[in-house]
Amino acid sequence: MELKDAIRKRISVRGYKKDPVPENILSEILEVSLRSPSAMNVQPWEITVVTGKPLAQICQENMALLQGGKMPGADLGHAKPYEGVHKDRQRTLGFELYGLLGIARDNKEKRNEWMMTGFRSFDAPAVIIVSADESLEARLAASDIGGLIQTICLVALEYGLGTCINGQGILFPDVVRKVTGIPISQKMYICIAIGYPDWDHPANKLISARESMKTVVSWVGFEKN
């Protein structure tokens, strides 16, 4: 697939077929994705790929904790709530997604049900969890890991796979640690749901908006036409 096509084609896939993803395919995707750049080439990432019964156990325990009223919390602490234009963009995403899913704004039960699918990594057959040693500065590690995860998502397209980068799947870090053995000294940054997309799923019809170049790009030192 041509690179620019892949970049335009990638979307967050939030509905998957049950078919498992063969280990050799995941391995090929990761092998090439490990060419991603990192500051000083420190390659901060530690990658844990989970499928089958262990993944089912994580999802079940996440559900039980949510149903029991336990508050989720990221390994790296709470993110500040968005404000201003960022809050607007977040809201737009929510309106569009819930619209496609046919969930009304005031339907708290259905909204909650949908929120819970994120804690099951959208029922994907596999997840890729990316962690980094606690000694590493999160600012640098996060940008390195950002490059890696986008690369994984793009390479996955070559195999007909869909992905959804998400924080929800690892918001009960103790559960993930217990099942996978990720040590406490590694901080979990992000998770990628991966599998064969169910293109009939309404959530997969979402093409999320982007700001125009005019809004986000400044040109310095170029001749005005």
Ligand SMILES: Cc1cc2nc3c(=O)[nH]c(=O)nc-3n(C[C@H](O)[C@H](O)[C@H](O)COP(=O)(O)O)c2cc1C
């Ligand atoms: C760091 C990061 C965390 C994300 N966490 C979630 C998440 O927890 N749940 C979710 O549904 N999507 C999550 N996403 C997906 C974003 O919502 C999505 O990338 C954004 O809306 C743009 O849509 P697109 O990926 O379809 O282009 C996350 C994406 C990133 C990059």
